[in-house]
Amino acid sequence: MTATGTGPAVNPRFAVAHQVADAVLFEGYVLYPYRASAAKNRMRWQFGVLVPPAWGAGSGEHSHLRTECLMEPRRGAGLHVELRFLHAQRRTVQRCGGDGQFTEVERLDLPDRILSPWDEGVEERVELVTDVDGLCDEGVVLPFTRPAREEAEEVRDASGTLAGRLVRRRERVDGVLRLTAAELPGPYRVMRLTAVVENAGGWAPEPGAPADRDAALPHSLLSAHLVLGLTGGSFLSVTDPPEWARAAVAECRNEHCWPVLAGADGGSDVLLSSPIILEDHPQIAPESLGTLYDATEIDEILALRTAALTDEEKREARGTDDRAAAVIELADTMPPEVLERLHGAVRALRDVTGPGAPPPEPGSTVPGVEPGTPWWDPAADRSVDPEHDRVVVDGVPVGAGSRIRLSPGLRRTDAQDLFVHGRTALVEAVLHDVDGAVHLAVTVDDDPGAELRREQGRFLYFQPDEVTPLEDA
Known part of the structure; x- marks a missing residue:
């Protein structure tokens, strides 16, 4: 078994899955109008939040996620596992006074941006590689820790004068990744894989202190999800398993996550266990040119509304977060022909020539369709x-x-x-x-x-x- 820590993923097997996993990781990270002061950006981190056990006991939040699925590994196959989550980094703003002393403030105005307190999300990754056969014995237990740290960044105005600084603090986060597998009886070599992620942190609120979710978030795993890959063999779909495996799949217990197939070109060698419900082989629309952090909204509407923000609103958005600033830049610089692509796309057209028949060639006639009318036009149906x-x-x-x-x-x-x-x-x-x-x-x-x-x-x-x-x- 080998394990690595933070940093960009290096497993090319996960390249396609990461496109969707990145969207899951940052879903709802910062919402339109992309300002820290907006009401919808006050209550954050809605998906895949694993809080410390002492806080989760009475808060309704969860301290673990459990993924169970079936797989058909080949002999000697290896299992690659990536746990990905965001680590909350609490950013405060300080103004530099005439005496060189720094004072914490709620707002620092600069010509190009307005800085305000904000929780940034730092991507964390725990990677593990193990033999599948070894999981049937005692399994694998991998504890991990992300230490506390603090850093400061100077902020200067247009003339280069020191205007203040940003102070970023991260709290310690502890967790455990547990993997086990069991071979099922039957004519096929099928195994039930169980992957559990737990927040093992010892943080607890002060005795007598009021319940405060914001205080627990820096000690939590945010937007936590798993990406699993087999070097040989395949996973079985949990949403649409083969008939012979339906009973065994129904016995799988998934808690606070939803596993879907996510291999390249429709392959079943990669599984994404997501905190939100997805279909097998989810994809990012090719028309989408950037992350807007709200998959429930239409990109065209978000781009138009973002471009229509006032200059003051855009300054605040740019100062809220580097990712929010990138959204403003994307909306302001999007060419008309690119925006037009977001207006709609035809993925498939109705076949009016009969089951299994290919679409007609341009200029050809189809029974029941008015000559000269495009075959995909609803008005073409004489019925x-x-x-x-x-x-x-x-x-x-x-x-x-x-x-x-x-x-x-x-x-x-x-x-x-x-x-x-x-x-x-x-x-x-x-x-x-x-x-x-x-x-x-x-x-x-x-x-x-x-x-x-x-x-x-x-x-x-x-x-x-x-x-x-x-x-x-």
Whole structure:
């Protein structure tokens, strides 16, 4: 067994997995508007937080993560394991006075940035290489420590005069990585691998002190996740295992993590155990040109809104964190043609020629498709006609031009539905979605914006069981 500490990963087997793992590591690190003063950036570190046991006992936070999966290793195969997490580095700001003394402040204004207190995230890595066969005996236990440290960085203004300094402090973090494996009975050589990461730190809040999550975070493993790779053999998918392995996979116990296949080119020799739910073989969209730290948001929207920040807001973002400053720079320098790429991308097109048939060549005709109409255009499907299709509601054919009364169903969650309940409306079109459901596009009577909705094609949509016809059959 060998183990290494911090630093960039050196295992080329993990190159593809690291693209997604990096996004997991920094998900939510700093959110739009990328300023330390923003409310959404006050409550941080939401994923993969492993706190000291003394704090986790009564806080609802976790002190460990447990990954269990099945693997089919070849004889003599090795297992490469990387534990990756962020180590909180608490940064304070000090102003330099006329007497050369430093005083801690909440804000230090500079021409290009505004500095304020902030918790930076320092990437940490624990790497281990071991033989698979050895895990079936006593397993492997690897304790690790990241020591406390403090450093100061001088800050100078545009003239070169010493304006202050940034003081960065890291607290000691202790942990343990445990690996075991057990061979399962059956005709195939299948093993259940168990990997447990624990925060083994002895930090505890002062007796009688109020619960303070911020005090525990510097002693925690943040955004903790595992990357595992086999030198020979493969892992089995936990989300979609082969039929013969479903029962054994169902017995795997995963706590505070979600393992997915992440090998290159769809390979199954690498597994990513993530603190957030992913699908097998997750990928970063090729259109994304930089990290925006919010995978739940659309890159185009974030880029546009970031570019629209005021100069004062951008100064504060640049002073919040180097990573936030990089986002501002990315948004300010993004060429129009690159921004256009973020507007949307077609990954796959519907096949209208039949199961298994390739898309038609440009210029060719397809049965049921209007000649000259692109085969991927929804209007090309002759089987539907929004302006003339009808759907039967309470024995009455309803279509464009029909008058109805609205009764939004309980399954809806939009509070605006309360304002149209019981109102009468005009059906503008009957639409069919890809799942076969029918939707009625309507405009509400007495709506002053009805004509504008018709021009823009922006209607309200209801299903047939949410309306009552106002006309007899």
